Amino acid sequence: MSGSKGDKHxxxxxxxxxxxxxxxxxNVSVGGIDELRADIQRLMDIExxxxxxxxxxxxxxxxxxxxLERLLHDDVTVDFVGGNYEWKLTGKDEYVASVRSAFTRExxxxxxxxxxxxxxxxxxxxxxxxxxxxDMWIMTHKFHTKGTAxxxxxxxxxxxxxxxRETHYRRLYEISxxxxxxxxxxxxxxxxxxxxx
Amino acid sequence: MSGSKGDKHxxxxxxxxxxxxxxxxxNVSVGGIDELRADIQRLMDIExxxxxxxxxxxxxxxxxxxxLERLLHDDVTVDFVGGNYEWKLTGKDEYVASVRSAFTRExxxxxxxxxxxxxxxxxxxxxxxxxxxxDMWIMTHKFHTKGTAxxxxxxxxxxxxxxxRETHYRRLYEISxxxxxxxxxxxxxxxxxxxxx
Amino acid sequence: MSGSKGDKHxxxxxxxxxxxxxxxxxNVSVGGIDELRADIQRLMDIExxxxxxxxxxxxxxxxxxxxLERLLHDDVTVDFVGGNYEWKLTGKDEYVASVRSAFTRExxxxxxxxxxxxxxxxxxxxxxxxxxxxDMWIMTHKFHTKGTAxxxxxxxxxxxxxxxRETHYRRLYEISxxxxxxxxxxxxxxxxxxxxx
Numbered sequence: 001m002s003g004s005k006g007d008k009h010x011x012x013x014x015x016x017x018x019x020x021x022x023x024x025x026x027n028v029s030v031g032g033i034d035e036l037r038a039d040i041q042r043l044m045d046i047e048x049x050x051x052x053x054x055x056x057x058x059x060x061x062x063x064x065x066x067x068l069e070r071l072l073h074d075d076v077t078v079d080f081v082g083g084n085y086e087w088k089l090t091g092k093d094e095y096v097a098s099v100r101s102a103f104t105r106e107x108x109x110x111x112x113x114x115x116x117x118x119x120x121x122x123x124x125x126x127x128x129x130x131x132x133x134x135d136m137w138i139m140t141h142k143f144h145t146k147g148t149a150x151x152x153x154x155x156x157x158x159x160x161x162x163x164x165r166e167t168h169y170r171r172l173y174e175i176s177x178x179x180x181x182x183x184x185x186x187x188x189x190x191x192x193x194x195x196x197x
Numbered sequence: 198m199s200g201s202k203g204d205k206h207x208x209x210x211x212x213x214x215x216x217x218x219x220x221x222x223x224n225v226s227v228g229g230i231d232e233l234r235a236d237i238q239r240l241m242d243i244e245x246x247x248x249x250x251x252x253x254x255x256x257x258x259x260x261x262x263x264x265l266e267r268l269l270h271d272d273v274t275v276d277f278v279g280g281n282y283e284w285k286l287t288g289k290d291e292y293v294a295s296v297r298s299a300f301t302r303e304x305x306x307x308x309x310x311x312x313x314x315x316x317x318x319x320x321x322x323x324x325x326x327x328x329x330x331x332d333m334w335i336m337t338h339k340f341h342t343k344g345t346a347x348x349x350x351x352x353x354x355x356x357x358x359x360x361x362r363e364t365h366y367r368r369l370y371e372i373s374x375x376x377x378x379x380x381x382x383x384x385x386x387x388x389x390x391x392x393x394x
Numbered sequence: 395m396s397g398s399k400g401d402k403h404x405x406x407x408x409x410x411x412x413x414x415x416x417x418x419x420x421n422v423s424v425g426g427i428d429e430l431r432a433d434i435q436r437l438m439d440i441e442x443x444x445x446x447x448x449x450x451x452x453x454x455x456x457x458x459x460x461x462l463e464r465l466l467h468d469d470v471t472v473d474f475v476g477g478n479y480e481w482k483l484t485g486k487d488e489y490v491a492s493v494r495s496a497f498t499r500e501x502x503x504x505x506x507x508x509x510x511x512x513x514x515x516x517x518x519x520x521x522x523x524x525x526x527x528x529d530m531w532i533m534t535h536k537f538h539t540k541g542t543a544x545x546x547x548x549x550x551x552x553x554x555x556x557x558x559r560e561t562h563y564r565r566l567y568e569i570s571x572x573x574x575x576x577x578x579x580x581x582x583x584x585x586x587x588x589x590x591x
Contacts, residue, residue, distance in 0.1 A: 010583065010586050010587070012456075012458075012587055013452075013456045013458070013583065013587075014456070014458045014460070014461060015461070025554075026438035026439070026441055026442045027435070027438065027554065028431050028432075028434045028435040028438060029431075030431075032427070033229070033230060033233065033427060036233060036427065036430060036431060036434060037225050037226075037233060038225075039434050039438075040225045040233060040236050040237060040240070040434060041224070041225040043240055043434070043437055043438065043441070044223035044224065044225060044236075044240065045223070046441060047223055047240070047243060048223045050313075051223075051313075051314045051315075054311075054312035054313065054314050054326075054328070055314060057311075057312055057328065058210075058312060058314075058326065058328060058347065061328075061345070061369055062209075062210045062211070062347065062369065064209075064210070064211045066211070067211060067212070082580070082581060083579070083580025083581035084580055108369075108370045109369075110330070110345050110369070110370065112311045112312070112328065112330060113311075113312070114311070114448075114451075114506045114507075114508070115448035115451055115452060115506070115507070116444075116445075116448065117445045117448050117449060117452075118445075129448075129452065131448070131451065131452060131455075131506065133504070133506060147580075147581060148455070148504050150452065150456065160222075160224065170583070171581030171582075171583060172455055172456065172502075172503075172504070172581070172583045172584075173502045173504065173579050173581055173582055173583065174579065174580045174581035174582075175577050175578070175579060175580065176580045177578070177580075183372050184372065184374070185280070185370050185371060185372060186279070186280025186281055186344075186371045186372065186373045186374075187279060187280035187344060187368030187369070187370055187371035188370055188371075189207065189210065189367070189368060189369045189370065190369075192207050193207070193209055193210075230426070230427060230430065233430060234422050234423075234424075234430060235422075237422045237430060237433050237434060237437070238421070238422040240437055241420035241421065241422060241433075241437065242420070244420055244437070244440060245420045247510075248420075248510075248511050248512075251508075251509035251510065251511050251523075251525070252511060254508075254509055254525065255407075255509060255511075255523065255525060255544065258525075258542070258566055259406075259407045259408070259544065259566065261406075261407070261408045263408070264408060264409070305566075305567045306566075307527070307542050307566070307567065309508045309509070309525065309527060310508075310509070311508070357419075357421065380569050381569070381571070382477070382567050382568065382569060383476070383477025383478055383568045383569065383570045383571075384476060384477035384541060384565030384566070384567055384568035385565075385567055385568075386404065386407065386564070386565060386566045386567065387566075389404050390404070390406055390407075
């Protein structure tokens, strides 16, 4: 394991290590109606950001590239490090193209983001920590990857819509390797709806 | 796989394909106290609907049929399609009876609903998209099923309580088949608390 | 299975069985601005408690004992029952020491808490039900445990901060046993960051 990319980049995954600071506290204002209005908007922003990331995971695993594109900031930056890969890129077009090439008719992806910890920094900036659990088969290579990771993101709101501006993860664990045989899937959505190989 | 029921019903699982429209936006009102009151209620409704669906998953896997019944609209419709099954029915009584017959002392169910995307349509109507991850053993048949699915639901509020009015899912993937041996469970809650076979 | 500790303690995991009562309903007040302020705070409290538990799971699996300590009430009580173990203790120091001794460089932990059902009882008291899904390898013993459980917790707020006051779980299922070989992990965060053995 000593030579894996994941180890080379191993940082302590605490808030200091990943650069996440406290946002506006979850304390209601003692002020009047305009302060309460801002408090309600902050709760709505937290909900909107959760839905944004939830849609992201739904879109990748269903190969819904049209909706995926609308979730990403034009200048989104991606920094994911797994045991045997680094996935680093800049820009919405490059990100969607990369997802498109991975989620083919010969792939099965299962990506769930748990445990949202959303911090609102201002009316238009927020951060989030998530706990990824994922499972993916690339059947053209009989390759299976399974594991978990800590995600940390930045979100920006423009024209009333929150988008993913920056996204990172590092693995907690990963098991990956070649299979003797691909699984026999009794359902496989991407078989019809994934990118043509 | 070509003849599986899941493929016959394969639809693109995007919002247009499953008939989910945008709800009331997550933007606070510019109005006065009564408008803010409605905004707060909408946030409470989103939380209540999440708790409703969370309770649903807890109730099926713990064989808690009494509480399950209270989560369902009298005229609930169910439309689930897996690789080798369709589960379609109408009405609370039929739904509870069907769950009761599946979650026996010889079953182990693990059903988690992730990534809620709740849309409030009005004071008494809402929709939700969820991402199911499930794992189930039917030990009388040495049968195991594992997979994921996209759920889409409709909820109705009557007498102050949200209930499940309509529920659908289609698989993203499913692996199912006969086992050589059932697992040796070191804990098995339904062994005592499931329906008697 | 008949002699396992899990069975000896088997209770019906419904709300009556675990002592969870309804909290303040998710209905907005008909009153004025001070009543709305209290409603908003309750929504913020629900969010804060979710983030508290989410941080708990992140902290144990990343061996982040410093942050973990700040999540726990000084007099926290723990009551977890698995198939072959009971984990019962009192007090933050004992709890952190116990987690510290389990999450070593030879361990891989994957603990996710799903389906929060948070009930606010007052300005400073709340309860929560969660659905645990977990997977853990203790490589010094080639021991693997996998399963699910229902959690029920009590939370207390003091000096503006929610903490875990009481936490319980009972298994829905558990599969545990010795492995022929430990998995080959292509990433393993605790290898560097866990407690030294």
